[in-house]
Amino acid sequence: MKSPAFEYVRAESVADAMSAYAEADGDAVYLSGGHSVVPSLALRLQAPALLIDLSNIAALSGISLHDGWLRIGAMTRHVQALKDPLIAAHAPLFTAAAPFVAHPAIRNRGTLGGSLAHADPASEFPAAAVAMRAELEIASSQGIRRVPADDFFVDIYETAIEPGEVLQAIHVPSPVAGQVIGFDEIARRRGDYAMVGAAVQAVSRGSGLEDVSIALFSVGNHPVRARKAQAALTGRMIDADAIADAQAALEDDLDPPDDPQFPASMRLHLARVLLGRVLANLEAVA
Amino acid sequence: MKADITLTVNGEAVRETVEPRTSLADLLRDNLRLTGTHLGCEMGACGACLVMLDGVAVHACLVLAVQADGQKVETIEGLNDSGLIKDLQETFHDRNALQCGFCTNGMLMSAYALLAGNSDPSRDEIRDALSGNYCRCTGYEAIVDAISAAADHRLNKAKGAQ
Ligand SMILES: Cc1cc2nc3c(=O)[nH]c(=O)nc-3n(C[C@H](O)[C@H](O)[C@H](O)COP(=O)(O)OP(=O)(O)OC[C@H]3O[C@@H](n4cnc5c(N)ncnc54)[C@H](O)[C@@H]3O)c2cc1C
Ligand code: FES
Ligand code: FES
Numbered sequence: 001m002k003s004p005a006f007e008y009v010r011a012e013s014v015a016d017a018m019s020a021y022a023e024a025d026g027d028a029v030y031l032s033g034g035h036s037v038v039p040s041l042a043l044r045l046q047a048p049a050l051l052i053d054l055s056n057i058a059a060l061s062g063i064s065l066h067d068g069w070l071r072i073g074a075m076t077r078h079v080q081a082l083k084d085p086l087i088a089a090h091a092p093l094f095t096a097a098a099p100f101v102a103h104p105a106i107r108n109r110g111t112l113g114g115s116l117a118h119a120d121p122a123s124e125f126p127a128a129a130v131a132m133r134a135e136l137e138i139a140s141s142q143g144i145r146r147v148p149a150d151d152f153f154v155d156i157y158e159t160a161i162e163p164g165e166v167l168q169a170i171h172v173p174s175p176v177a178g179q180v181i182g183f184d185e186i187a188r189r190r191g192d193y194a195m196v197g198a199a200v201q202a203v204s205r206g207s208g209l210e211d212v213s214i215a216l217f218s219v220g221n222h223p224v225r226a227r228k229a230q231a232a233l234t235g236r237m238i239d240a241d242a243i244a245d246a247q248a249a250l251e252d253d254l255d256p257p258d259d260p261q262f263p264a265s266m267r268l269h270l271a272r273v274l275l276g277r278v279l280a281n282l283e284a285v286a
Numbered sequence: 287m288k289a290d291i292t293l294t295v296n297g298e299a300v301r302e303t304v305e306p307r308t309s310l311a312d313l314l315r316d317n318l319r320l321t322g323t324h325l326g327c328e329m330g331a332c333g334a335c336l337v338m339l340d341g342v343a344v345h346a347c348l349v350l351a352v353q354a355d356g357q358k359v360e361t362i363e364g365l366n367d368s369g370l371i372k373d374l375q376e377t378f379h380d381r382n383a384l385q386c387g388f389c390t391n392g393m394l395m396s397a398y399a400l401l402a403g404n405s406d407p408s409r410d411e412i413r414d415a416l417s418g419n420y421c422r423c424t425g426y427e428a429i430v431d432a433i434s435a436a437a438d439h440r441l442n443k444a445k446g447a448q
Contacts, residue, residue: 001328007287008306008352031353038348039329041307051306053353079342103418104399106330108342109349191417 003041010053014060014139014166017052021164022141024050030166031055032075032114035106059168060113063087071137072170074113078102081112081125091172092285093128093199096183100124103191113167116152119159119222122193126153127223128183129170130215131199136160137169146171153222175286178203182278185218186270194218195262196270198278208236214246219256219271226253229275243279247272291355295320296364304351311335311346313354314361322362322391326420333419334388336395337361343399362391371398374436383432385423392419397433405444407437 011017021028028050031037040046054060054075061073063086070090081087081098088095094112101107101115101124115125116136129136129149136147138161147160154160161167185197196219202212212233214226228249236242256267292301295318302317309328314320314337326332328347335346338360365371374397377383384390393416400407400415407415412430421429 002312003307003309005305005307008289008350010352034350034353035330035345035348038309038350042328042347051350055353099414103333104396104415105333105336105343105345105418106348109344189417190414 001042001044003038004044004047006041006048007050008053009050010056012056014057014168017054017057017166018139018141018164020050020052024048026163028052030117032060032117033077033110034114035102035110036114036118036120054166060166065090065174068174069135070172070174072112072172074111074117074167074169076112078107078110078112078115078125079104082107090174091128091132091134091170092175093132093181093183093201094125094172096181097124097128097199100183100185100187100191100194100197112170116170117159117161117167119153119157120193121156121221121223122197122218124183124185124194124197124199124217127197127199127215127217129172130223130225131181131201131213132172133213134173135171136167137171138165139168140165144168149223150225156221158222176203177286178205178284179286180204180209180282180284182282184274184278184281186274196267196274198271198274199223200275200278200282202233202282204282204284209233209238210235214275216250216254216271216275219254219267224254226250226275228252233279238279238282243276246279247276250275289352289355291352293354293356294358296359296361296367302351306350306352308351309347310337310339310349310351310354310359313351314346314359320361320363322366324388324391326388331418331420332389333392333396333416336392336419338365338395338399343395362394365394365398373439374398374401374433377432377435377439378429381428381432381435383424383428389419389421389423393421393429397436400433401437401440405437406441407433409434 029048060075081094134149182200185194197217202209212230215223229246232245232249256264258264324334326334337346
């Protein structure tokens with residue numbers, strides 16, 4: 001289908017974008033890669049009066065290291081998560097997640113900021129951000145604040161970004177010595193959104209795993225931190241028993257949605273299978 | 287309000303006045319009559335509308351014409367005229383990699399983009415590159431064969447030239 005009519009402006013700064021939003025009385029949508037916005041317009045799921053293009057704003061681009069944190073501009077394209085050496089070294093779960101996100105041409109346009117702001121519960125990057133304990137830099141008319149990923153994802157398609165605010169960047173703490181990661185998903189076809197997915201990171205010491213961080217996706221309204229499974233693994237070496245205990249703990253961590261095509265019991269089962277696979281294949285990154 | 291945009295399409299400067307909602311695909315097809323860019327789903331799912339935008343493959347149905355202002359577009363017509371995909375067109379023909387042909391332009395675009403960055407792709411990598419291209423006729427196997435054959439020809443030619 002064709003989109004309904006709308007006006008379009010290309011913002012040159014975040015302040016510019018926010019004032020255009022205010023002037024439109026909120027009847028506006030920010031546009032980054034546009035690969036969720038444009039289909040939603042063509043499908044007539046929304047019909048804003050104005051699209052505000054963020055792609056030209058310098059503050060939203062660039063990838064740089066500051067004091068042990070990698071700052072990734074919101075306009076960074078998915079393909080850069082695949083190819084950029086700084087992201088691979090300092091935000092490795094984004095690199096591990098990227099091949100699962102959509103298809104090559106979509107990865108050329110879709111942005112990391114757009115994916116996080118969109119907050120599709122079946123999306124890969126949001127879960128990777130939670131597992132890496134990333135922080136999201138949000139600009140509002142009051143100033144700039146940083147929100148931990150755990151508090152950022154509020155509900156289905158809903159984040160801590162208030163109407164008119166702009167996600168400027170994603171900050172990821174650099175891996176520490178002994179860090180291991182794992183990422184995988186189960187999808188019907190390559191490039192599809194996940195039926196269930198898992199992003200895991202931990203620090204492997206001689207005595208066992210520490211700082212275990214597990215985010216599962218497509219199992220609820222937003223990425224779910226599996227706290228009981230994390231606790232089940234903490235201080236232990238990865239072996240069949242530890243994996244089985246983590247898998248068992250998911251019963252308490254998850255409350256998956258139930259639908260006739262995909263019953264909750266099946267999602268829980270797949271989450272266990274997948275977590276087992278990921279834990280058995282953790283990879284050292286530092 | 288309509289917007290004036292200028293872009294380069296297949297090497298030629300183009301100046302057009304468009305509504306903001308006009309997709310790059312509609313600009314190419316309706317204003318410029320470059321109908322080799324096909325429209326199947328208009329939502330990013332089928333891959334029939336792929337073009338090169340500033341050197342990377344994108345879905346022309348998901349890019350607004352106003353977003354492409356100032357950029358370089360290469361369509362299947364441009365690739366055809368340049369001769370850059372002549373070998374792919376031949377292997378598609380040889381291997382029966384098209385039937386109705388609706389998907390073929392998008393397939394060629396994905397194949398062109400893949401081979402530009404990877405001269406020796408495995409069958410698995412070819413399938414991955416085509417994961418966003420639907421074909422309702424061939425069953426894909428022949429398309430993978432054709433791209434694989436074109437890659438082999440290019441490698442052999444490069445070896446021969448050494
Ligand atoms: C066929 C197809 C398959 C796909 N498959 C997958 C998949 O498997 N996994 C997956 O995760 N995604 C998938 N996607 C979605 C794709 O990754 C999107 O590009 C992405 O989710 C949104 O990024 P974007 O840059 O395109 O954002 P846009 O579409 O531009 O924006 C998305 C939303 O975020 C808001 N927004 C964007 N940037 C900002 C900002 N800086 N500040 C505040 N708000 C902002 C917009 O207003 C909008 O509401 C698919 C898309 C298509 C078309
Ligand atoms: S028409 Fe663009 S992907 Fe189907
Ligand atoms: S040849 Fe008919 S859709 Fe591919």
